[in-house]
Amino acid sequence: MSTQKPRLLSGDTPTGRLHLGHWVGSVENRVALQDAYDCYFLIANTHAFTTRMDRPDEIRQSVLDIATDWLAAGIDPKRSTLFIQSEVPVIAELTFFFSMLLSYPRVMRNPTIKDEIRDKGLGENYPFGFLLYPIGQVADILAFRADIVPVGEDQIPHLEMTREVARRFNQLYCGVDSHTEDKDYLTQGGLFPVVDVLLGRTRRLAGIGAPGPDGNLLKMSKSLNNAIFLSDDADAIAKKVKAMYTDPKRLKATDPGTVENNPLWIFHETFNPDKAWVAEAEAKYREGGIGDMECKKRLVEVLVALIEPIQQRRLVFEKDPGQVLEVLREGTAKANTVAGETLRLAKKAMRQDYF
Numbered sequence: 001m002s003t004q005k006p007r008l009l010s011g012d013t014p015t016g017r018l019h020l021g022h023w024v025g026s027v028e029n030r031v032a033l034q035d036a037y038d039c040y041f042l043i044a045n046t047h048a049f050t051t052r053m054d055r056p057d058e059i060r061q062s063v064l065d066i067a068t069d070w071l072a073a074g075i076d077p078k079r080s081t082l083f084i085q086s087e088v089p090v091i092a093e094l095t096f097f098f099s100m101l102l103s104y105p106r107v108m109r110n111p112t113i114k115d116e117i118r119d120k121g122l123g124e125n126y127p128f129g130f131l132l133y134p135i136g137q138v139a140d141i142l143a144f145r146a147d148i149v150p151v152g153e154d155q156i157p158h159l160e161m162t163r164e165v166a167r168r169f170n171q172l173y174c175g176v177d178s179h180t181e182d183k184d185y186l187t188q189g190g191l192f193p194v195v196d197v198l199l200g201r202t203r204r205l206a207g208i209g210a211p212g213p214d215g216n217l218l219k220m221s222k223s224l225n226n227a228i229f230l231s232d233d234a235d236a237i238a239k240k241v242k243a244m245y246t247d248p249k250r251l252k253a254t255d256p257g258t259v260e261n262n263p264l265w266i267f268h269e270t271f272n273p274d275k276a277w278v279a280e281a282e283a284k285y286r287e288g289g290i291g292d293m294e295c296k297k298r299l300v301e302v303l304v305a306l307i308e309p310i311q312q313r314r315l316v317f318e319k320d321p322g323q324v325l326e327v328l329r330e331g332t333a334k335a336n337t338v339a340g341e342t343l344r345l346a347k348k349a350m351r352q353d354y355f
């Protein structure tokens with residue numbers, strides 16, 4: 001029996017600070033799984049260039065912000081490996097080889113790519129590298145031969161591509177039979193495990209603003225200006241919750257209110273550990289027996305309790321940015337060792353091990 005822990009890999013694109021949507025989508029899982037798995041966390045700075053190639057300073061700053069957010073959130077560099085994608089060249093090398101294993105129509109059939117082209121208004125004007133990034137993500141994961149990847153729901157299509165590439169590589173270059181079950185690829189001689197996805201407990205956290213034109217609440221996102229950040233302090237949280245969208249038809253505490261599709265209650269259900277209070281307060285809210293202000297005050301307490309320890313740890317790292325860079329330097333060195341071994345084995349399997 002191998003005593004090695006299974007390997008976990010996940011990452012974030014540095015396009016801004018982390019918010020509560022990241023927390024419930026993936027970051028809380030990452031923090032919780034650090035003992036059970038051999039964890040690798042990557043900052044996908046190369047991917048940030050797909051839509052921000054004209055803003056290198058912003059990407060650089062965001063890389064440091066994400067690393068600080070991670071450390072503040074409780075990702076522990078003694079147990080986990082934190083690294084910068086662009087500084088692990090094996091990932092770029094594998095991206096090239098893996099891009100041969102997916103057809104162009106297959107790449108275009110990725111629903112997350114389609115959504116991004118629509119939501120970011122890219123039209124026909126996206127760079128070629130934008131289409132390449134999901135294959136880059138495949139390489140991020142396979143370079144570490146990860147067994148499990150905790151991510152938000154929007155990443156499922158990229159994970160499905162990762163699974164396809166792993167199967168195909170193992171079949172083409174390691175002689176694994178195409179009828180093999182996903183869990184058996186390694187024992188059948190494959191190099192890459194067929195990864196599992198671990199979704200967060202909330203698949204898509206709403207933002208604090210009003211619904212979009214289709215009547216549905218919008219996903220929490222920095223660019224939609226509806227996010228509560230892990231780096232927000234108690235005052236900022238109180239202001240945001242106070243201004244938070246609730247049931248617009250409810251003018252006073254005695255009006256009956258709607259709980260469904262109401263960020264106030266989505267947030268209580270997601271973050272308030274006192275389930276009994278939430279159930280009772282929701283029942284009162286429906287009948288006009290409790291005021292918005294009281295429920296919002298309670299929500300502020302809940303969110304501050306969640307974010308307070310994150311704030312405390314953040315202070316330490318903010319005072320010493322050199323420490324953050326050092327964590328990334330050490331993590332990146334370790335990541336290069338692991339990924340280097342994968343590339344060596346991959347080239348051997350592909351018969352491109354010449355010297």
Ligand code: TRP
Binds near residue numbers: 011044136141
């Ligand atoms: N695309 C992911 C996001 O924007 C970030 C990412 C890059 C990632 N490489 C990864 C996530 C590998 C998991 C595994 O959220």
